[in-house]
Amino acid sequence: MVTEVSQLAHPVKTERHDVPARRHHTNTGVRAVDAYHLTPQGLYVSRPFTSHPRVRHWQAHLLPALNLVVCRYDFHGEREHDYHLDVADIWQEGEVWVVRDLYLDVLVHDGLMAEIVDTDELLAARAAGYLSEPDMHRAVAMAHRTLSGLARARYSLNSWLEAQGMNLSWAEDGRPAPALTESVGG
Secondary structure, eight states: OOOHHHHHOOOOOEEEEETTTTEEEETTEEEEOSEEEEETTEEEEEEEOTTOSSEEEEEEEEEGGGTEEEEEEEESSSOSOSEEEEEEEEEEETTEEEEEEEEEEEEEETTTEEEEEOHHHHHHHHHTTSSOHHHHHHHHHHHHHHHHHHHHTTTOHHHHHHHTTOOOOOOOTTOOOSSOSEEEOO
C-alpha cells in the first residue's frame, strides 16, 4: 500500500550558484541570474522566474551562519507571504555556492505571524532514507530556532536579523538592492 507520505518523498534538493557564470543550477534546470552580490553575511541573488504561474521574480540572501536562505518573491497576483525562509546547509566550493535544502520552510507574514511548513516532506524523506536522522533533527532545531527568534521579534524579520548583526537589502521595482558590498560574476 502506498501512503501519502511516501508519495511526498523526494531526494534532498541541492542547488548550485555558479557566481562567475551567473547561473543558478536547480533540480528543474539551469537559469540565468541577474545579480549576485557578496554581503557581510553571505550572498545575495536576484533572478526572474520565466513562465512561472505564480512568481515573476525571486530575490534571496544565502545566510550560512543561520542555515537559511531568505527569499522574497514577487508574485503575479496578490502577495502570498512576505518572506520564505528555506532551512538549508550552505557552503562554498571556490566561487560556487552550494545550498542543500533540508525540506522545512518558514513562511513569514511580516509583523503578523510565521509558520513552519513542509514537515510532511521532511518526515517522508526521512522514512524513505533520503535524510539521515541527525540531519532531520538538525533541520527541526534550525526551523524552531528561527520561529522562536521571529516570535521574540514580534514576527519582524528585519528586527530579528538586526538583533544578530545582520541587515538585508532588497531590490525594489527592478532597481538594484542597496548597501551591498561587492558585485561578483560579470
